Amino acid sequence: MLTKSELYVVATPIGNLNDISLRALDVLGKVDVIAAEHVQTSRHLLKSHAIGTKLITLHQHNEAIVAEKILALLAAEKTVALITDAGTPGISDPGAILVKRVREQGHEVIPIPGANAAVCAISAAGITDPHFLFYGFLPTKSGLRKRELEVLKSQNCTLIFYEAPHRILECVADMIAVFGEQRQLTIARELTKLFETIHTCSLAEALAWLQADTNQQKGEFVLLLSGAEIPEKSEISAQAQHTLKCLLSDLPLKQAVKLATEITGKNKNTLYKLALNMKEGKAQ
Numbered sequence: 001m002l003t004k005s006e007l008y009v010v011a012t013p014i015g016n017l018n019d020i021s022l023r024a025l026d027v028l029g030k031v032d033v034i035a036a037e038h039v040q041t042s043r044h045l046l047k048s049h050a051i052g053t054k055l056i057t058l059h060q061h062n063e064a065i066v067a068e069k070i071l072a073l074l075a076a077e078k079t080v081a082l083i084t085d086a087g088t089p090g091i092s093d094p095g096a097i098l099v100k101r102v103r104e105q106g107h108e109v110i111p112i113p114g115a116n117a118a119v120c121a122i123s124a125a126g127i128t129d130p131h132f133l134f135y136g137f138l139p140t141k142s143g144l145r146k147r148e149l150e151v152l153k154s155q156n157c158t159l160i161f162y163e164a165p166h167r168i169l170e171c172v173a174d175m176i177a178v179f180g181e182q183r184q185l186t187i188a189r190e191l192t193k194l195f196e197t198i199h200t201c202s203l204a205e206a207l208a209w210l211q212a213d214t215n216q217q218k219g220e221f222v223l224l225l226s227g228a229e230i231p232e233k234s235e236i237s238a239q240a241q242h243t244l245k246c247l248l249s250d251l252p253l254k255q256a257v258k259l260a261t262e263i264t265g266k267n268k269n270t271l272y273k274l275a276l277n278m279k280e281g282k283a284q
Helices: 022-030 039-048 063-075 096-104 117-123 142-152 165-179 203-212 238-248 253-264 268-279
Strands: 006-010 033-036 054-057 080-083 108-112 132-137 158-163 184-189 197-202 221-225
Touching (some): 006 022, 022 108, 033 063, 039 054, 063 080, 063 096, 117 158, 117 221, 158 165, 165 221, 184 203, 197 203
Parallel strands (some): 006 080
Antiparallel strands (some): 184 197, 184 221
């Protein structure tokens, strides 16, 4: 049984219709109304699971107005589910305005988790960096897009973007202009669909790879860009210096540096230079 006057934020498949949870189907079949981004798109999903719940339209252009109608439904003790065309509502999709208004009015908002393109892509990309920054869609105009990329240039975590097929080439070209050619890019397109592709290469190779096959320019894209490298700190802590000094008093220089590197985790070349200075009496 669902609780009256609650809004359920329901994730739906991003391509494969089987990627929907049993809980999501249960909720969508029991609520009084489903607010959908595009009724025709959502009706196809619901029909495939024999769900006939009433649908109303909520998209980016009418969200503020429809939010008031949904608040009236909740006030009348109705239950409402929010879905978008694909994925999780409110993430580069409509929904945040509605959720904010519902919470402000004291009604419960219940998330029903499921598919998300960004998480889907990063899970299959083999990226070992444990941190990422989800940006979503970049500006559509090149000048504004480059400006946003410049702001992100120093981030040392994986950067995640969404991009449309008709902008993919110019988007990658702008990334090369801002970040250079060496960073690694994972291009994930048509995730969970028939022509799903996940390809990793340098930015220098990415544009040529896309241009070589126009089929790879089709579909919805998730772009995973490696972060900026963290510069090696040249300064060495007093503790590391003391460790190296103690080792040098009993061991040959190379062995002392090797052990100091293992103990302190500091850069081997930096410790070697410091060890030479210590031997020559230039460092204390």
